[in-house]
Amino acid sequence: MKGEKEATTELRLVGEITVLRAKSMDDAEADYSWRIDPELAGLDATRPVTLSFTEYLRYHRDDVAYPSPWSVRMAIDTSGGRHIGNCMYYDINSEKLQCELGVMIGDRDYWSQGYGTDVVKTALAHIFTTTELERVYLHTLSTNFRAQKSFTKSGFKPLRDVRRDGYEFILMEIWRKEWEATNPVEARSQSADTSSTSTSPSALQPDTDPLMGS
Ligand SMILES: CC(C)(COP(=O)(O)OP(=O)(O)OC[C@H]1O[C@@H](n2cnc3c(N)ncnc32)[C@H](O)[C@@H]1OP(=O)(O)O)[C@@H](O)C(=O)NCCC(=O)NCCS
Numbered sequence: 612m613k614g615e616k617e618a619t620t621e622l623r624l625v626g627e628i629t630v631l632r633a634k635s636m637d638d639a640e641a642d643y644s645w646r647i648d649p650e651l652a653g654l655d656a657t658r659p660v661t662l663s664f665t666e667y668l669r670y671h672r673d674d675v676a677y678p679s680p681w682s683v684r685m686a687i688d689t690s691g692g693r694h695i696g697n698c699m700y701y702d703i704n705s706e707k708l709q710c711e712l713g714v715m716i717g718d719r720d721y722w723s724q725g726y727g728t729d730v731v732k733t734a735l736a737h738i739f740t741t742t743e744l745e746r747v748y749l750h751t752l753s754t755n756f757r758a759q760k761s762f763t764k765s766g767f768k769p770l771r772d773v774r775r776d777g778y779e780f781i782l783m784e785i786w787r788k789e790w791e792a793t794n795p796v797e798a799r800s801q802s803a804d805t806s807s808t809s810t811s812p813s814a815l816q817p818d819t820d821p822l823m824g825s
Pocket residue numbers: 651654655696714715716717721722723724725726727728729750751752755756757758760761
C-alpha cells in the first residue's frame with residue numbers, strides 16, 4: 612500500500628561484482644575509519660568526524676537498531692564478502708515520489724574498477740522494482756570527475772549546477788521511465804528477485820544524519 616513501510620527482513624541485493632546488504636554492528640570499525648578520513652570527507656563535501664570511536668559506536672548502534680523510515684542504509688561488500696563502502700537512499704518522499712542517493716567506497720584499493728557503477732545500478736534496480744519512486748537524484752562535487760563518470764555510466768544525467776554551503780555541486784538525476792527504457796523486463800524481474808526486502812516510500816520529511824554534512 613502506498614505510504615506504508617514494509618521493510619522487516621534483511622536487505623540483500625546482489626550485483627555483478629558487489630552485494631548491498633543491511634548495515635551491521637561489525638561495520639563500525641571500517642565505517643569509523645572512513646568517517647574520520649579527511650580526503651573522503653572532502654569528496655563528500657563534509658568535515659571528518661571528530662568523535663572518539665566509543666562515541667561513534669553509540670550512533671552506529673542506533674543506526675543499526677532503529678533504521679529511519681525515510682532512508683535505507685546499506686553496506687557495500689565485494690562479491691567475495693569484503694566490506695568496501697556504504698550506500699544509502701534517503702529523503703524518501705512519497706509525495707514527490709523521489710529520493711536522493713549517496714554512495715561512498717571507502718577502501719581506495721577499490722576505486723575506478725567499476726564497483727561504484729555496479730553499486731548504483733544495483734541500488735537503482737532495487738528502487739525502481741520494489742518502490743513506487745519515479746525519480747532518483749544525487750549531488751556530487753563539480754570537481755569529482757570520477758564520481759560523475761561513474762554515475763553517468765549507471766544512467767544518471769546532469770541536470771544543473773547547485774551552490775550550497777560554499778560548495779559547487781552538479782545535480783544529477785534518473786527517472787523511472789529512463790531506467791525502464793534501458794532495462795528490459797526480464798532484467799527487471801531478476802533485479803526484484805535479488806532483494807529479500809521490499810521498501811515502500813513513506814516519508815514526507817527529510818531524513819537527517821547527525822554525522823553527515825551533505
Ligand atoms: C565516486 C565512487 C562511488 C565511484 O566509484 P568507482 O568504483 O571508483 O568508479 P567506477 O569505476 O564505477 O567509475 C569511475 C570512472 O571514472 C574514471 N575516472 C577515474 N578518475 C577519473 C578522473 N580524475 N577524471 C575522469 N574520469 C576518471 C574511471 O576510469 C572510470 O571510468 P572507466 O570505467 O570508463 O574507466 C567512488 O570512487 C568513491 O566512493 N570515491 C570516494 C568518495 C566519493 O568520491 N564520493 C562521491 C560522493 S558523490
